[in-house]
Amino acid sequence: MEILLSPEELERVRKNRIEIEKRFQDLEGLEKTLKTLRFGYLFEHRNNLRVRLEEMKKLYMELVEFEGKARKDKEFLMKVRKELSRENKNLRKELEGIRGEDKG
Amino acid sequence: MKIRVKAKRRRGKVTFNVPDEAFKRIEGLGKRYGFRIEEVLRIILLHGYIDGEKGEANFGTLEEEISELERALYELEGKWSPLKFKSYYLAMDNQNLAIQLSGMIAENKRLRKMLGKPERDFSDVEGLIHYYLSFKNKG
Structure with a gap:
């Protein structure tokens, strides 16, 4: 099996050769190391997920609130449009009546 | 198992002779904790061991x-x-x-x-x- 490293890393391996050979024999030490690294990864991943979920919940609640407001606003704006349309129509008629009287 | 460690565009290498049984156990440990064999070997070669005592x-x-x-x-x-x-x-x-x-x-x-x-x-x-x-x- 071949492992490719940078020239600096290869130099470090050369210098620490004896210690590395001991590491290849210390499988208990390797297992503790892998376990610690895995635990660290899982711990960080869990914390990131917690933060992301909290942010998503907050944004979702804002969106729910916005949707509710937009729905109510739509009903209100439609009601005002209907009522204003009727009022403007009556005002136009009233104005036409006055203009008709003036002409007559 | 012979593990040859080389550098890109550089002559020379370092070889480690790891008994097949030990190499299999190393591979097994990597798999168990979610590491590829290349990652495990880099830890052995470059980073050394740590002990966090996680249950x-x-x-x-x-x-x-x-x-x-x-x-x-x-x-x-x-x-x-x-x-x-x-x-x-x-x-x-x-x-x-x-x-x-x-x-x-x-x-x-x-x-x-x-x-x-x-x-x-x-x-x-x-x-x-x-x-x-x-x-x-x-x-």
Whole structure:
């Protein structure tokens, strides 16, 4: 099996050769190391997920609130449009009546 | 198993003779803790060992919590997209209504003035008109 490293890393391996050979024999030490690294990864991943979920919940609640407001606003704006349309129509008629009287 | 360590574009190498049985165990440990064999070898060659004394029980709890959090996120993301879509189109409807209403309010003011009638108070509607006319994407 071949492992490719940078020239600096290869130099470090050369210098620490004896210690590395001991590491290849210390499988208990390797297992503790892998376990610690895995635990660290899982711990960080869990914390990131917690933060992301909290942010998503907050944004979702804002969106729910916005949707509710937009729905109510739509009903209100439609009601005002209907009522204003009727009022403007009556005002136009009233104005036409006055203009008709003036002409007559 | 012979492990040859080389550098890119550099002559020379370092070879380690690892008994096959030990190499298999190294591979097995890597698999058990989610590391590729290349990653395990880099740890052995370059980083050395650390000892954090983490119990198996903690792993189980963490993994359970992670899958629970991932499930909750997945569910929330599933609800998020349709709601965003719906909200956006509701806001667009309101923007169109705001455009129509601002024209109608202007007409109402003009007609009332011509008829000598007092102006109507549209402050609540005008607030909404302003809000939706300046709406971009609140989602």
